[in-house]
Amino acid sequence: QKEVEQDPGPLSVPEGAIVSLNCTYSNSAFQYFMWYRQYSRKGPELLMYTYSSGNKEDGRFTAQVDKSSKYISLFIRDSQPSDSATYLCAMRKTGANNLFFGTGTRLTVIP
């Protein structure tokens, strides 16, 4: 079993929709949670970073961590065609240094 699981999609939504992207994990040692956006043929771009449980909002993006369920989410409000990309969740364990990534969810926002 992979330590981080992410539904690969693809996910297609109309412009303006609310998008929900999710990851689950199996190891309770994960304490740092990140979301990256990767456009085609580009490197991942850090979108959001949260520590432990709770919510964090940045513009149209909200990251949510539920450690009791080992479940993290990224919500995108008022989705735009420019949001079309692959979204990767990543996690780090306390005391460790490398990140564990999900396989990514491919999102298309249709104008």
Next chain:
Amino acid sequence: EAGVTQSPTHLIKTRGQQVTLRCSPISGHTSVYWYQQALGLGLQFLLWYDEGEERNRGNFPPRFSGRQFPNYSSELNVNALELEDSALYLCASSASGHQETQYFGPGTRLLVL
């Protein structure tokens, strides 16, 4: 502020050859990470360098190696290339002690024939 840069952007090699990939971190960042992103497999951690030392490596064979220079730039070397080494190789950098906020370069796409 310039981001992480990598060279070359694309590379084609044949089985058994050797390849060197290069990475320059964001100014002020001392940590450099290397990842392999193979099709359908997601990002896999390869190596972490900080202050010129290898601090950790992922579950890859010894033919994957690298180094970090005094200016914090880094090289990734892959010897005895195999077909399954075909992937996007990504370099990321972070400030020392801030491994959770890694900033990625555009990657080097390697094709092994």
